[in-house]
Amino acid sequence: MTHASVTLRQPSQITFGLGCAVPAACAFVRTTGSRRVFLLTSPSVAQLAATIAAELRSGSVAVDVVTGVPPEPTTACAERILAGARAFAPDLVLAVGGGSVLDVAKIIAALHDRTEPISAFYGINVLVGRRTALVCVPTTAGTGSEVSPNALFLDEVTVAKKAIISPALVPDAALIDPSLMVSLPPALTATTGIDALAHCLETYANLAAHPTVDLHSLEGVRLIGANLAIAVADGSNLAARSAVALGSLYGGLGLGPVNTTGVHALAYPLGGEFHLAHGISIALMLPHVVRHNLSSLPSRHTALAEALGAPSVEELPDRLEQLIAACGIPMGLSAHGIPREALPRIADAGLGVTRLLKNNPREITRADALRIYEAAF
Ligand SMILES: [Fe+2]
Numbered sequence: 001m002t003h004a005s006v007t008l009r010q011p012s013q014i015t016f017g018l019g020c021a022v023p024a025a026c027a028f029v030r031t032t033g034s035r036r037v038f039l040l041t042s043p044s045v046a047q048l049a050a051t052i053a054a055e056l057r058s059g060s061v062a063v064d065v066v067t068g069v070p071p072e073p074t075t076a077c078a079e080r081i082l083a084g085a086r087a088f089a090p091d092l093v094l095a096v097g098g099g100s101v102l103d104v105a106k107i108i109a110a111l112h113d114r115t116e117p118i119s120a121f122y123g124i125n126v127l128v129g130r131r132t133a134l135v136c137v138p139t140t141a142g143t144g145s146e147v148s149p150n151a152l153f154l155d156e157v158t159v160a161k162k163a164i165i166s167p168a169l170v171p172d173a174a175l176i177d178p179s180l181m182v183s184l185p186p187a188l189t190a191t192t193g194i195d196a197l198a199h200c201l202e203t204y205a206n207l208a209a210h211p212t213v214d215l216h217s218l219e220g221v222r223l224i225g226a227n228l229a230i231a232v233a234d235g236s237n238l239a240a241r242s243a244v245a246l247g248s249l250y251g252g253l254g255l256g257p258v259n260t261t262g263v264h265a266l267a268y269p270l271g272g273e274f275h276l277a278h279g280i281s282i283a284l285m286l287p288h289v290v291r292h293n294l295s296s297l298p299s300r301h302t303a304l305a306e307a308l309g310a311p312s313v314e315e316l317p318d319r320l321e322q323l324i325a326a327c328g329i330p331m332g333l334s335a336h337g338i339p340r341e342a343l344p345r346i347a348d349a350g351l352g353v354t355r356l357l358k359n360n361p362r363e364i365t366r367a368d369a370l371r372i373y374e375a376a377f
Helices: 021-032 043-058 074-087 099-111 187-206 211-233 238-255 262-272 277-295 298-307 313-326 340-351 367-375
Strands: 015-016 038-039 062-067 092-097 133-138 150-157 161-167 173-176
Touching: 021 043, 021 062, 021 092, 021 099, 021 173, 021 340, 038 043, 038 074, 038 099, 043 062, 043 092, 043 277, 074 099, 074 150, 092 099, 099 150, 099 187, 099 238, 161 262, 173 238, 173 313, 187 211, 187 238, 187 262, 187 298, 187 313, 211 238, 211 298, 262 277, 262 340, 262 367, 277 367, 298 313, 340 367
Parallel strands: 015 173, 038 062, 038 092, 092 133, 133 173
Antiparallel strands: 150 161
16 A cells, blocks of 8 residues: 655644643743743633633732633634734733634734735745744634634625635644633533544545544544534533543644645635634535535545445535434524525535635535535525
């Protein structure tokens, strides 16, 4: 068996465990000798951020705490936060929050000591180098941003999701503490968890799939499939929270070397023009794109069906629909305010995400895309 070469870039430190966040974050700052920490966070975890800030300040570290990154952040919003970071001039950026907080923090660490606008770095490997240390503490189990080279923003000029992808955006440390996810509401647990499931599934059923990534991806599908509905129903179930967080980490590890496929490509326009949350967009498209892909890479789809407990490979899309329903996510583009007449426009936008469609197991033509969106409507 031969495979194309693959490059795995990961944080030099990945810490995973209940209660690890505060001690590991403070230890990382101490051991790197950082003196000025820009701490980006969200109101829902302000208390945790305050605890970290207080401990760092007791060691004479200057800490600038900034809260209030909105979900699905725009480039303009990230520019405003970046302006504040430029004034503070940190030597370490610490992100404590969901995927939006992490993505903005990654860009701040890379760009606060440069003058170009964020939009100058859209694309793959346009951004080169980062001089400021970057530590990410995720409070949702979903994006995998804490270990990936990706940051995504809504560009309000083009009304499209834009990706900045660069090895410079792989954090130096990812500190994953499932106990931080206990207070995450059921709806957010569900949608972020389905996003993580999609990362695992898409990096496995992928034309660029690689054995070095397969191990994590398939196990991530199994972990999330068996535990997500439990975590949604009982957020305090630490075993289920830990399993989903581990699955999310595994999905994130595949984003750099392999990345996602048609599910993410066709989901992005729903976030761009219609501002649907990323995880909801993914849930709406996941079973339908998998149904289209099923005839390609048959042994991989069979393995995915087994990992999710589907009785046969043909029933894999149904099993995904059951799981999404068990997590309480209402299906149907129409239920989320998308008008039928927008589907041709959405299809054109989805087909433009060629960086992901090139990985899809089966070609998606414009007619296919329209059929998939109709099925998802
Ligand atoms: Fe995603």
